[in-house]
Amino acid sequence: MLRTIGRRLLLLIPTLFGLTVLLFFWVRALPGGPAAALLGERATPEAIERINEAYGFNRPLPEQYITWLGKLVQGDFGNSIETRRPVLEEFMNRFPATIELSVFALIIAVGIGVPLGYWAARNHGRWLDHLSVGASLLGITIPVFFLAFMLKWAFAVQLGWLPTTGRQDRGVDATHFTGFYVLDGVLTGEFDASWNAIVHLILPAVALATIPLAIIVRITRASVLEVVNADYVRTGRAKGVSKQIIRNRFVLRNAMLPVVTTIGLQTGLLISGAVLTETVFAFPGIGSFLANAIFARDFPVLQGFVLFIAVAYALINLLVDISYSIIDPRVRIQ
Amino acid sequence: MTLVLTGCVQSQRDDTDTGDGDSAAPSDVNSTFVFASSSDPSGLDPAFANDGETFRISRNIFEGLIGVEPGTADPAPLLAEDWTTTEDGLSTTFNLKSDVTFHDGTPFDAEAVCTNFERWFNWTGIAATESLSYYYGALYHGFAGDEDALYESCSADDELTATVTLTRPFSGFIPSLSLPAFAMQSPTAMEEFGADDVGGSAEAPEYSEYAEAHPVGTGPFTFDSWSPGESVVLQAYPDYWGEQGQVQEVVFRVIDDPTARRQALEAGDVDGYDLVAPADTAALEEAGFNVMQRDPFTILYLAFNQQVEELQDPLVREAISHAIDRDALITQVLPEGTEPATQFIPDVVNGYNEDVTTYDYDPERARELLAEAGYEDGLELTFNYPVNISRPYMPNPEEIFVALSGQLEEVGITVNPVSNEWVDYLDLIQGSADHGIHLLGWTGDYNDTDNFVGVFFGSQGNEWGFDNPELFQALAEARELPDFEEAGARYQEINEQIAQFIPGVPLAHPAPSLAFNERVISYPASPVNDEVYNMIELSE
Numbered sequence: 001m002l003r004t005i006g007r008r009l010l011l012l013i014p015t016l017f018g019l020t021v022l023l024f025f026w027v028r029a030l031p032g033g034p035a036a037a038l039l040g041e042r043a044t045p046e047a048i049e050r051i052n053e054a055y056g057f058n059r060p061l062p063e064q065y066i067t068w069l070g071k072l073v074q075g076d077f078g079n080s081i082e083t084r085r086p087v088l089e090e091f092m093n094r095f096p097a098t099i100e101l102s103v104f105a106l107i108i109a110v111g112i113g114v115p116l117g118y119w120a121a122r123n124h125g126r127w128l129d130h131l132s133v134g135a136s137l138l139g140i141t142i143p144v145f146f147l148a149f150m151l152k153w154a155f156a157v158q159l160g161w162l163p164t165t166g167r168q169d170r171g172v173d174a175t176h177f178t179g180f181y182v183l184d185g186v187l188t189g190e191f192d193a194s195w196n197a198i199v200h201l202i203l204p205a206v207a208l209a210t211i212p213l214a215i216i217v218r219i220t221r222a223s224v225l226e227v228v229n230a231d232y233v234r235t236g237r238a239k240g241v242s243k244q245i246i247r248n249r250f251v252l253r254n255a256m257l258p259v260v261t262t263i264g265l266q267t268g269l270l271i272s273g274a275v276l277t278e279t280v281f282a283f284p285g286i287g288s289f290l291a292n293a294i295f296a297r298d299f300p301v302l303q304g305f306v307l308f309i310a311v312a313y314a315l316i317n318l319l320v321d322i323s324y325s326i327i328d329p330r331v332r333i334q
Numbered sequence: 335m336t337l338v339l340t341g342c343v344q345s346q347r348d349d350t351d352t353g354d355g356d357s358a359a360p361s362d363v364n365s366t367f368v369f370a371s372s373s374d375p376s377g378l379d380p381a382f383a384n385d386g387e388t389f390r391i392s393r394n395i396f397e398g399l400i401g402v403e404p405g406t407a408d409p410a411p412l413l414a415e416d417w418t419t420t421e422d423g424l425s426t427t428f429n430l431k432s433d434v435t436f437h438d439g440t441p442f443d444a445e446a447v448c449t450n451f452e453r454w455f456n457w458t459g460i461a462a463t464e465s466l467s468y469y470y471g472a473l474y475h476g477f478a479g480d481e482d483a484l485y486e487s488c489s490a491d492d493e494l495t496a497t498v499t500l501t502r503p504f505s506g507f508i509p510s511l512s513l514p515a516f517a518m519q520s521p522t523a524m525e526e527f528g529a530d531d532v533g534g535s536a537e538a539p540e541y542s543e544y545a546e547a548h549p550v551g552t553g554p555f556t557f558d559s560w561s562p563g564e565s566v567v568l569q570a571y572p573d574y575w576g577e578q579g580q581v582q583e584v585v586f587r588v589i590d591d592p593t594a595r596r597q598a599l600e601a602g603d604v605d606g607y608d609l610v611a612p613a614d615t616a617a618l619e620e621a622g623f624n625v626m627q628r629d630p631f632t633i634l635y636l637a638f639n640q641q642v643e644e645l646q647d648p649l650v651r652e653a654i655s656h657a658i659d660r661d662a663l664i665t666q667v668l669p670e671g672t673e674p675a676t677q678f679i680p681d682v683v684n685g686y687n688e689d690v691t692t693y694d695y696d697p698e699r700a701r702e703l704l705a706e707a708g709y710e711d712g713l714e715l716t717f718n719y720p721v722n723i724s725r726p727y728m729p730n731p732e733e734i735f736v737a738l739s740g741q742l743e744e745v746g747i748t749v750n751p752v753s754n755e756w757v758d759y760l761d762l763i764q765g766s767a768d769h770g771i772h773l774l775g776w777t778g779d780y781n782d783t784d785n786f787v788g789v790f791f792g793s794q795g796n797e798w799g800f801d802n803p804e805l806f807q808a809l810a811e812a813r814e815l816p817d818f819e820e821a822g823a824r825y826q827e828i829n830e831q832i833a834q835f836i837p838g839v840p841l842a843h844p845a846p847s848l849a850f851n852e853r854v855i856s857y858p859a860s861p862v863n864d865e866v867y868n869m870i871e872l873s874e
Contacts, residue, residue, distance in 0.1 A: 032761035284563030
């Protein structure tokens with residue numbers, strides 16, 4: 001097991017190396033550069049030239065790439081052109097917010113999606129089943145930003161139950177040290193602060209969870225339907241195995257494999273979904289920062305952030321693979 | 335469940351409201367003013383900034399020698415009570431306001447003035463490039479050691495008298511000092527927190543501690559905190575020399591998305607926001623919000639790229655000018671308060687020419703001129719415009735494009751639309767010759783003619799694609815005329831010269847809109863965004 005993990009981590013190195021090449025040249029191929037973004041209407045070709053010169057953006061691309069890579073292996077990801085702060089620092093300051101949001105979204109997606117999918121499968125062909133299939137289709141097709149604005153309009157603007165934007169109200173007594181506001185409040189006993197952070201998380205997390213939730217419902221339903229009709233389930237029933245054992249050990253456990261894969265994939269996608277959701281809710285995570293970096297052509301931020309996200313994504317997938325071998329002994333033997 | 339939740343959020347909001355109790359404001363007024371800004375400031379040191387969101391904050395912390403007459407774009411005394419310029423236009427002596435202190439207790443005096451001027455002039459390396467000191471570099475033509483540099487010296491004649499000497503006259507000198515980039519900053523704080531220590535390497539500059547967390551000026555508000563991505567908070571400065579006002583705490587909340595800003599206002603999470611979309615103003619007003627327009631200090635134009643062969647023909651340029659119906663454009667898609675433009679400067683700017691040649695809407699004449707130019711069977715032109723961007727002079731480029739292209743089609747011009755995202759667009763217009771007629775414009779920084787026409791037509795560039803040495807020369811000379819009247823007369827001639835040449839169509843002077851919660855009774859809306867929040871009046 002450990003050897004497998006070790007091998008997977010080693011494999012990550014060439015993958016990331018390949019990614020740096022792609023990433024670097026992709027980012028540099030974007031039309032317009034940071035200088036044009038920085039100066040706006042005030043740009044003159046001379047000014048752009050001077051800025052590019054100062055930042056080294058006018059040197060040959062391979063040379064720039066090697067300089068970047070050289071610093072990268074020493075842990076230096078450069079500085080944001082917009083904020084002038086180190087890219088790593090910017091990422092570390094914002095990543096907890098995105099993780100917190102993603103975890104909440106995931107809890108909603110899995111917590112509702114798996115039971116709903118199971119329930120739909122058990123009521124196969126009845127109106128409840130049709131309803132959940134129809135609703136999940138709607139969930140997949142509705143654009144996240146549209147949903148986000150509608151949720152806000154209803155629950156924040158019209159009803160006033162929830163805040164429109166932000167992570168925590170000012171004026172709430174809150175000590176921050178982990179960067180996870182909900183956790184901070186729990187650890188310090190400032191439960192008001194935790195609650196306030198949760199209140200701010202509800203709408204963005206629901207918006208972010210919608211698509212994964214809908215997908216999880218569909219996959220769970222299909223997977224359960226398949227397993228329920230499998231021979232070993234029929235055999236189990238014929239042998240008089242109790243209903244509970246059939247459900248938990250025969251059906252759910254086997255039906256979970258594709259579901260776990262989906263959850264793993266969706267977790268990675270949550271990060272890209274966060275780009276939109278965070279922007280709409282002015283939620284200070286990596287998503288909104290990355291969106292700005294694209295508009296500002298902030299090369300070091302784009303390169304650094306995408307790389308970090310790739311690492312996070314790879315690690316999540318590794319976790320998913322490990323969880324396979326826990327759920328399915330057959331994978332372990334292989 | 336939801337009820338409990340409501341109660342909780344509500345009570346926390348109330349806590350925030352009454353949190354800072356020791357205010358001079360009437361006790362029944364919530365003295366915290368929350369404004370939704372569209373991004374973080376680029377830093378807290380305005381001398382190293384050129385963007386509106388940074389300046390919005392700077393104007394509350396800092397003051398310059400020169401201010402702005404409220405509600406206008408005209409220079410007015412601020413930290414300098416008055417000033418005299420020598421006949422040759424080279425030396426200006428400023429008499430400074432007495433009993434003014436910086437937020438850190440440092441007295442504001444002539445030494446402080448000279449420290450600031452010397453600081454700007456002596457920047458080197460990355461600090462002396464447009465990525466940081468855009469305004470100083472552009473207006474003062476460089477730094478110590480640059481042959482062309484405009485600044486010569488500053489002397490503290492006595493405690494409250496400072497003289498600044500230039501190497502040659504610059505007609506925009508006084509008005510430009512109202513820019514936050516040239517605000518007075520505390521010499522003590524700049525020294526203590528290493529304001530000029532732009533750290534990191536040349537390729538990766540880092541802001542100084544000063545620009546990150548310790549800006550110190552003389553303005554009505556002191557810096558409190560900055561949580562990147564979330565907010566910047568200011569507190570009232572109790573020893574402010576001027577009127578303190580009602581607002582005791584200012585919160586600039588970062589909300590990138592325009593629709594999210596509107597929703598935050600509607601939900602009561604913020605008190606106001608800027609650049610309201612024209613499509614939103616009516617609905618907001620109906621719902622009881624206060625929508626205000628700044629007096630326009632902007633210009634939106636349709637530019638001709640003369641690298642395109644057809645556009646080299648003056649007849650074609652004139653024809654297009656006659657094809658444009660400004661009034662229809664304004665009523666259809668531009669905000670209330672927008673004025674039609676006859677030239678490339680707003681009417682409050684020195685050198686505005688009342689009698690300039692105009693090309694009024696006359697589709698018949700446009701068709702005649704096109705026929706005369708040999709395009710009786712129609713003319714095909716590329717029309718470039720940006721998407722997903724809102725500028726003070728161009729709140730909705732997509733709609734402007736639709737309105738204008740309809741008018742052009744009307745006279746037989748076939749339009750090939752090419753749209754780009756903002757940065758790509760700028761790159762295409764400013765960095766290449768690969769564009770046709772296109773939309774762009776400008777928001778004036780301060781009341782100086784050169785800041786408009788000098789920027790557009792002062793030298794050969796990709797945007798307009800023409801070479802007109804006569805015009806370049808005239809602008810270069812006008813810039814150095816020390817006498818205001820004389821400069822005005824000269825610029826009137828230049829505006830006529832431009833009108834004859836028809837480099838593009840000056841379309842309109844759009845008025846940027848702001849929206850506020852109804853508790854905001856008055857807000858010092860300023861054409862040049864000189865909005866200081868001690869002037870805000872709140873009712874509750």
